[in-house]
Amino acid sequence: MPYIVEDGVRLYYEEMGSGTPILFIHPPGMGHIVFRHQQSLSSHFRIIMYDMRGNGKSSPSNRPITIPLLADDICRLLNALDVKQAIICGYSNGGSIALEFALRYPHKVKKLILIGGFSEVCTALLRYEFLLGIYAAKIGAISLLANVLAKSHEKNKKGQQEIKQYVRLVNKKDLVNMYEKGLTYSCTERLPLLRMPILLIYGARDYYMHPYEKLFRKNVPHAKIIYIENARHQIPTKHHCELNGILKTYCIT
Template identity: 60%
Template structure:
């Protein structure tokens, strides 16, 4: 099985498939790379990279308390190990915080940023309460409860529910606790104004408790694109995979063409020179 060593004690499990523009998915606490199984058809268009963040799935437990910047640093190690100069970074839910932190601190590696149900901080009552529940369950070591809740919420079949439940149970209890705590306190809202890479925000049309964060993105990242998926709530990668995969494919192609046109057509001041 493929692993990348972060240091002598921590190794990350990863999978890669396909050829084309590198596309890296980042999962939220507990779920591991298997939450993106239904994105595997994208390997026909991308060099698809899935990984388990430290403390999750097949990866090693963390040797230090987890923070969002720490996980973003792990992403940079993985990309360098794979010889990838620039990638499309796609984060789901709290995995979006890792994607944002990575894009803000390692812009040279970022081609595009895509957030699925993402947020730059946790400041609304419903989302705050959800994190507190996760912290409480993780602190009690209730992995069975957490795995059941996440599996039932995301699965579209009995087989998928069993797979997700088993994989969540692989998470390190201590790391799951610190990951939820790290996500709760992380905030990069004001730093968003320095984000230069194309930003796509994908939300479920019925994911109402996340919608308030759209205004934050629009304020600090005016160039961000926002897409809503009809009838969808938060669990887009599994329950609305066809729509999501199509959006990712079309958006990436459009941004790639725009970039080529920019390079082909010099700016007016460049022409004057």
């Protein structure tokens, strides 16, 4: 299995294809498997997917998790793979890590793509979702969380089972830590520092995420925003055809 060992932690990754590198960043608990429908993009790009520390096949963290630490892990991974610059694509709370990486290492980011992304948690519904995740992880209800994530992301039983099994690999302590740090993280005031091309992708029916568009429009007016019709939050899995078409067009141009 492909691993890099950095900072005393083994990070599992998969890569396929050639050309411009695109790195995908998953939300807490899900691991790289949430992007399995994006593997077909490898016919046009060098696709890199990985499991964050404490998630999937990567080893547990050897220190308390922070968003900057997770951003530094991405830098270590890209350096190990000899990637000088990549298109960075973060999904949901993975977008927070993508934002932090872009702010810390702007020279390594060719383009930044956020799917259902946000620069801080400042709405009641999103905050409630984080609190539910923290509570579920603290009481050890990982199987319940795995079932919820699987059913919300996949329509068929085979896909649901694969996600369930992968989510169950998460380290409980690290998951709690990631949810807590994600809840309090904010980079809104630093958004104007971002100069690279930015694409924001939201589901047209993902209403509780729409307020975050205003934060981006105000602070990074050069960002391009696309809404996927009839989509909610689970775009990489349930609307992968539309997403892959958008990514292909945007990343090639």
